[in-house]
Amino acid sequence: MAITVLGLGNVLRRDEGLGIRALERIQARYLLPDDLQLVDGGTLGLDLLSYLEEANKLLILDAALTEGPPGTLLRITGDEVPAFLGMRTSLHEVALTDLLAVARLRGNEPGEVVVLGMQPDTIELGWELSAVIAGRLEALVEAAAATLRGWGVVLTEVTTQPLVGL
Template structure:
């Protein structure tokens, strides 16, 4: 699940990653790639059948632009509760609601990227854009741990 706002430069990194994943890779039928955009709480619907979840997003970590972060389990909603943008307000709420409704995935992983530019632009900054391929590779490793293999087209 890639989330973010593609109109705000690096804020859209999660969406850009899933767009490339859909376009350039053959995915097992069990894998649902979701462009979550800025939907926040409305993404709860996608968890109804999700056993595992990878969230890709821009995450403020007071690091250098393009720095990446991998968190799992309860660290994910805790990190996303430090809001950087309006859509992030809904992600922790969505995960909390999923727990209440017994929809919480067995495993939740956050792949985050430190943004450099958060102003109106359709283009990501070079340090963040340079991480897209690595994030796709990391998604492939996460899926492989869950017994799912992706292949480049």
């Protein structure tokens, strides 16, 4: 079973890139099984179609307007997913709802899609996450890990051992 974790966002706009930053933490923290694919979706748009079509289960990590304070975590599943993804459009990207519709028409839609989003604090230009989001990013990473474990993915934390004699 192919499972894809798709991190979305623009890392040049601070908290807008939190999906990518969470993806990076997952990649650094865990030994990942061969059937788990991590994709830095950035703002790829149409280029994401092949990743969507290959996934049996799709986990999307992204900044999301939650109507809560910055750092509020949101889990979206089922019929709510297309409505949420339809709001994520700009002049340079194709809406993910459109990509999922194309995948469905071609008979390659993921069987299950979960979106984990977090309310950003700022999307101004810059590389660093805001202090609020940097402090809450771990909650997003843990929610992603819990979702993956719920799908039967075995996540083993990477442990580093000091090198003796060097």
